[in-house]
Amino acid sequence: MPPIKKHIAASLERTGKEYKEVHEWIDDPEKKNERHDFTRVLEFAKMFTEKYGEEAAQEYVFHLSDDLKGKFGHVTEDTETAMKSALTYFGSYNR
Numbered sequence: 001m002p003p004i005k006k007h008i009a010a011s012l013e014r015t016g017k018e019y020k021e022v023h024e025w026i027d028d029p030e031k032k033n034e035r036h037d038f039t040r041v042l043e044f045a046k047m048f049t050e051k052y053g054e055e056a057a058q059e060y061v062f063h064l065s066d067d068l069k070g071k072f073g074h075v076t077e078d079t080e081t082a083m084k085s086a087l088t089y090f091g092s093y094n095r
């Protein structure tokens with residue numbers, strides 16, 4: 001998952017605002033798992049809308065999306081490497 005600094009930079013680029021409070025809240029080391037839980041996205045988005053406005057809620061969703069891309073990006077790379085290795089082992093790569 002990208003560090004908070006990267007999330008802040010992304011928000012700044014998208015909105016012109018850092019939304020540091022939003023990213024720090026989501027990535028609180030003690031509560032990281034529950035705050036990245038997609039099944040609670042409506043509850044937390046509502047909380048951000050009430051506290052900081054709709055744009056902050058949108059940045060919360062982008063934070064989750066960017067973390068997801070980060071996680072699956074590695075899974076995809078690892079899978080491709082493993083597939084290439086297995087196919088090379090059996091002499092079937094590029095045939």
Ligand SMILES: [Zn+2]
Pocket residue numbers: 001026027036063067
């Ligand atoms: Zn995160």
